[in-house]
Amino acid sequence: MENVITTPIAEASGQNDGISGFVVGTSRAMLTLEAVLSEIAPTNIPVLLEGECGTGKQMFARRIHKLSNRSIRPLMKISCASVRAESFARELNLDETSETEDGHEAGTAFFDEISELDSSCQKSLLYALPDEETKPRRGILMSRLISTTSRDLDEEMKTGRFRRELYYRINGVCLRLPPLRERKEDIHLLSDYFLLKHCAQLGRIRERLSTRAIETFMDYSWPGNIRELENVVKKIVALNDEDLALAELVRSPSASMVVSDGQNRSLKLASKAASRGAERELILKALGRTRWNRKRAAQELQISYKSLLYKLKQIGMEEESN
DSSP, X not given: OOOOEEEEOTTTTTOSSSSSSEEEEOOHHHHHHHHHHHHHTTSOOOEEEEOOTTSOHHHHHHXXXXXXXXXXXXXXXXXXXXXXXXXXXXXXXXXXXXXXXXXXXXXXXXXXXXXGSOHHHHHHHXXXXXXXXXXXXXXXXXXXXXXXXXSOHHHHXXXXXXXXHHHHHHOSEEEEOOOGGGOGGGHXXXXXXXXXXXXXXXXXXXXXXOHHHHHHHHHSOOTTHHHHHXXXXXXXXXXXXXXXXXXXXXXXXXXXXXXXXXXXXXXXXXXXXXXXXXXXXXHHHHHHHTTTOHHHHHHHHTSOHHHXXXXXXXXXXXXXXO
C-alpha cells in the first residue's frame, strides 16, 4: 500500500484547531519529515522549523502541538516581526509584576519567525529560557518551545544579527521544510486537495484539473510554494476558467514553452513570458524576505508602493499581501 502522509492546512481553511484540514504528500522528503515529526512531537524537546515563505512552517508547528502531550492546553503564538522590545517581557508573562505564577496557561510557546527579534528581545528571551541546570524563571516559557525561521540562522549568527547562545537553546531538533520545487511529485495531490476544498467553500462543482494545468504546475518553479499553489487553484475555481487563471503562470526556464494549441511560441512571446516570470519571482522573494510587508518590499525592489500593488494584482497575489 502506498505511503501517504497528512500535513495540516487548517489556517488556510479558516479552521483554528491546526489539524482538522489536511493535504497529502508522497514525496520522500515529506515521508522522512513525517517520520521524524512523529518521534519528536510527544517529547518536550525544542523544535526549530526552517523553510522558505509558504512552505507550511506554521502548520507544522500546530501539528507538533496537536500531537504533543501538551495539546490539552492552547498554543500561544508570538509574531516576532511585530514584537516591541519594551513590551516583550510582559507579552510573554515574564514580567515580575505579573499575577500569573505557574506559567501553565499555554501548552506550547510558538515563536513565529524568531530571527526577526531584535537584539534586546533576544537577550531577554535567552535569560528566560532554561539551560541544562536551571528551570525557566516564569511565564509561558515553562511550555514546549517551537520556533520558525525563513532566514539562514547560520548566516545570521555569522553577521551577529542572531545570538549563538539563543540558537542552541531553541534548536533541540531542527526540521527543514522543503520548497515545493523540491517535492513536485506532491503537486498533483496537493492540487486535487485544494480543488476540492475551494469548490466546497465557493459552492462550485469541478471534478478535476486538466492535464494541461497539471503540466503547467509541474513546469513552474513555485517561488511562493504551497501558498502560491493554493492561490492559483482557488483562482481557477473562482473564475471557472483555467486559461485565464493560468495566464500569469510562466513555465520555468528549463521547460519547453508551448501554448494550449501545441504550437511553438514566437521568440518575442517567449522573451516576454520569461521576463514576466523573472519579475514575479523577484517580487515574491522580496515579499518573503520582508514577511509580506509590502512597503518594505517596494523599497527593496526600488519601485513605488502603488506600482507594487498593481503588479501584485496582475499576478493574482493581492490576497497574499493582506
